[in-house]
Amino acid sequence: MKLGALLEMSNGDTPVSHRGMAGLNIDAEMAKRRSDVIEWLNSLFPGLRMPVDASEEELRARLLDGSLLCGILRRLSPGYSNEMRNDNYDSTPENSSENITKFVSVVENMGLPGFNVFDLEQGAVSTVVYCLWSLKDHLLSDVCQDGNSLVRSGGEGRTKPKVLQSTRFAPLSVVVGDGNGHSPASIGEQRRHSFHELRSPHYFQNTHISEPSTPQSPYGGHKFHDVFQLKQGHYYDIQASKISDMMKSNSLDNAPTQSLLSIMNGILDESIERKNGDIPQRVSSLLKRVAQEIERRIATQAEHIHNQNNLIKTREEKYQSRIRVLEALAMGTNEETQIVMEQLQLLKTEKHKIEEKNTHDEENIGRLLKEKEKNDKNTSELAKELETIKRAYKEQYRHMETKSKENQEEFEQKLKEVESYLEESRSRMKELEAISESKTQNWNHKEHVFQKFINLQQQSVKELRSSYDSIKLELAVSQKKWCEESIAFGKRLKVLTDAADNYHSILAENRKLFNEVQELKGNIRVYCRIRPFLSGEDKKHTTIEYIGENGELLIANPSKQRKDGQRMFKFNKVFGPASTQEEVFLDTQPLIRSVLDGYNVCILAYGQTGSGKTYTMSGPNGASDEEWGVNCRALNDLFQISRNRRDTYMYEVGVQMIEIYNEQVRDLLANDGSQKKYPFFPCDLITPINKC
Numbered sequence: 001m002k003l004g005a006l007l008e009m010s011n012g013d014t015p016v017s018h019r020g021m022a023g024l025n026i027d028a029e030m031a032k033r034r035s036d037v038i039e040w041l042n043s044l045f046p047g048l049r050m051p052v053d054a055s056e057e058e059l060r061a062r063l064l065d066g067s068l069l070c071g072i073l074r075r076l077s078p079g080y081s082n083e084m085r086n087d088n089y090d091s092t093p094e095n096s097s098e099n100i101t102k103f104v105s106v107v108e109n110m111g112l113p114g115f116n117v118f119d120l121e122q123g124a125v126s127t128v129v130y131c132l133w134s135l136k137d138h139l140l141s142d143v144c145q146d147g148n149s150l151v152r153s154g155g156e157g158r159t160k161p162k163v164l165q166s167t168r169f170a171p172l173s174v175v176v177g178d179g180n181g182h183s184p185a186s187i188g189e190q191r192r193h194s195f196h197e198l199r200s201p202h203y204f205q206n207t208h209i210s211e212p213s214t215p216q217s218p219y220g221g222h223k224f225h226d227v228f229q230l231k232q233g234h235y236y237d238i239q240a241s242k243i244s245d246m247m248k249s250n251s252l253d254n255a256p257t258q259s260l261l262s263i264m265n266g267i268l269d270e271s272i273e274r275k276n277g278d279i280p281q282r283v284s285s286l287l288k289r290v291a292q293e294i295e296r297r298i299a300t301q302a303e304h305i306h307n308q309n310n311l312i313k314t315r316e317e318k319y320q321s322r323i324r325v326l327e328a329l330a331m332g333t334n335e336e337t338q339i340v341m342e343q344l345q346l347l348k349t350e351k352h353k354i355e356e357k358n359t360h361d362e363e364n365i366g367r368l369l370k371e372k373e374k375n376d377k378n379t380s381e382l383a384k385e386l387e388t389i390k391r392a393y394k395e396q397y398r399h400m401e402t403k404s405k406e407n408q409e410e411f412e413q414k415l416k417e418v419e420s421y422l423e424e425s426r427s428r429m430k431e432l433e434a435i436s437e438s439k440t441q442n443w444n445h446k447e448h449v450f451q452k453f454i455n456l457q458q459q460s461v462k463e464l465r466s467s468y469d470s471i472k473l474e475l476a477v478s479q480k481k482w483c484e485e486s487i488a489f490g491k492r493l494k495v496l497t498d499a500a501d502n503y504h505s506i507l508a509e510n511r512k513l514f515n516e517v518q519e520l521k522g523n524i525r526v527y528c529r530i531r532p533f534l535s536g537e538d539k540k541h542t543t544i545e546y547i548g549e550n551g552e553l554l555i556a557n558p559s560k561q562r563k564d565g566q567r568m569f570k571f572n573k574v575f576g577p578a579s580t581q582e583e584v585f586l587d588t589q590p591l592i593r594s595v596l597d598g599y600n601v602c603i604l605a606y607g608q609t610g611s612g613k614t615y616t617m618s619g620p621n622g623a624s625d626e627e628w629g630v631n632c633r634a635l636n637d638l639f640q641i642s643r644n645r646r647d648t649y650m651y652e653v654g655v656q657m658i659e660i661y662n663e664q665v666r667d668l669l670a671n672d673g674s675q676k677k678y679p680f681f682p683c684d685l686i687t688p689i690n691k692c
């Protein structure tokens with residue numbers, strides 16, 4: 001909020017508690033006044049053409065050189081215009097300050113609010129606006145009182161001066177004519193104070209009594225001029241008729257006060273000089289008239305001063321109330337000041353940001369300018385390229401045109417060919433139509449044949465249906481038979497189920513008997529297997545002389561004689577060198593199977609080194625199915641039996657391979673390679689089957 005606005009607000013129109021709204025109202029009011037003033041100035045100066053919504057700064061710029069203010073005074077008084085020229089009141093910058101000061105002094109003398117030159121140059125324009133607005137208001141009110149639109153139309157004011165009444169100001173000089181030497185119509189009109197009085201330079205010189213500058217001045221009548229021209233001692237000699245004319249013409253009303261005083265002094269001095277004290281009647285009448293006029297003017301001036309005093313008092317009261325309001329505002333707005341300071345800080349920050357942004361924008365502009373230059377360069381290059389392309393296109397167009405002509409000729413040629421083809425096609429079509437006709441007849445014939453075939457097929461279908469019915473009947477009979485057979489089969493199946501139950505019990509009994517047989521055969525059996533000669537061994541040096549079927553083995557000892565030279569051994573069975581792995585296994589198989597019935601079995605191979613223990617138990621390295629030893633065959637047999645019995649029993653098979661060497665027991669299936677020593681943990685006894 002501006003200070004000027006605040007001061008206006010303190011006029012009492014707006015409560016202090018509504019400062020915000022009041023500020024807005026005052027701003028609006030000031031804007032309104034500013035636009036009124038601009039409108040008024042535009043009407044005074046048609047060439048001005050200032051927008052009514054112009055800002056304070058724009059208005060300041062227009063008023064700053066003082067030319068407009070001088071113009072206002074000229075419009076108000078063409079005479080003043082001349083005077084200004086005489087006084088060098090032009091609008092040059094050197095005189096602007098002086099002109100403004102003069103304008104302010106005139107306005108203040110009218111009792112209107114003025115302003116400081118500083119206000120117009122740098123301070124609050126609102127005070128200048130208020131001054132102009134008051135002047136406009138004052139002049140318009142005067143015009144309205146007289147029904148005259150002089151102020152609104154400056155041209156009329158210059159060419160047809162009017163005499164308007166002003167009760168507020170009492171000029172010391174009086175308007176007596178229109179500049180053509182004509183007298184006013186009446187005394188009452190002469191006494192009116194119009195803004196035309198502003199034309200008078202004496203008005204602007206205000207409170208001192210001034211004189212017309214020349215005898216030809218439009219402000220004094222010719223009769224008054226005659227009187228003024230009288231030299232000392234000549235007043236007594238003025239003719240009565242002349243004095244009468246002077247008094248009748250009311251020239252005295254228009255005469256400068258200085259002149260009136262000169263007349264009065266002249267008459268009194270002449271009277272003293274003559275020393276007889278007699279003053280002619282006519283001169284005394286003139287003297288009386290002059291004295292009355294001076295008295296009237298003094299009274300008017302006193303009234304004016306009284307009005308000025310009242311105005312000053314009113315202003316003082318107004319300023320006092322403004323000061324009170326400002327004090328209240330100052331007390332009540334500490335917090336607001338704080339907020340304003342914060343907002344100011346924010347604004348500074350914002351300003352700083354905006355400055356940074358501006359810098360950034362400038363950089364951007366620079367960059368954009370460079371880009372623009374680059375783009376211009378590109379554009380020129382593109383234009384050249386376009387020109388080249390254009391030329392190429394023209395060339396191509398010419399080429400295409402030529403080609404088009406060729407194509408057209410070719411097309412016409414082809415058209416002729418097509419027409420000939422068409423003709424040929426027509427003839428071909430006729431031929432085809434003839435062929436088609438013959439084919440149609442052929443198809444009709446075929447249709448007839450097919451119709452016959454269909455009839456035959458339908459006959460066959462009928463026969464098939466009858467056979468289908470007979471088959472269906474046979475099927476029903478068969479189904480009935482099948483049902484009867486199913487029932488009979490169920491009965492037989494029941495018999496088989498019973499037999500199977502008996503089979504299990506018999507099987508258990510068989511197993512029991514089998515194991516008993518094994519036990520009867522002997523829990524410990526000893527077999528002997530004779531290894532064949534290996535390659536490189538001498539087959540003639542064998543010690544075996546006889547192998548019996550019941551386990552007899554006769555060994556010869558060539559180092560001893562007779563009975564001691566032979567020795568008979570008895571085994572459960574002796575396997576000769578030609579015996580196969582399967583034959584060896586088959587003898588141990590029943591014992592191995594008894595494991596599945598809960599018996600413990602141990603098969604031990606014993607013999608000297610190279611006698612074939614490993615071969616018999618495991619088989620040779622990379623053994624085929626035929627060469628598998630007892631171990632692999634036993635496991636294979638056990639897995640097969642457990643698979644066969646899987647519906648009845650569930651077996652768990654574990655494998656362990658150990659080596660006993662030098663009274664040390666080692667696990668041959670150990671994973672870590674360290675070959676754990678006995679005793680093993682129980683879990684080690686169950687080894688995955690795939691390790692076998």
Ligand SMILES: Nc1ncnc2c1ncn2[C@@H]1O[C@H](COP(=O)(O)OP(=O)(O)OP(=O)(O)O)[C@@H](O)[C@H]1O
Binds near residue numbers: 530532534607620
């Ligand atoms: N019945 C057989 N038929 C053919 N070759 C055999 C037979 N028995 C053993 N051999 C062969 O005789 C050699 C020695 O056999 P094997 O290694 O099984 O003897 P071993 O008793 O296990 O010896 P060691 O105690 O030193 O381990 C092997 O080459 C083996 O192939």
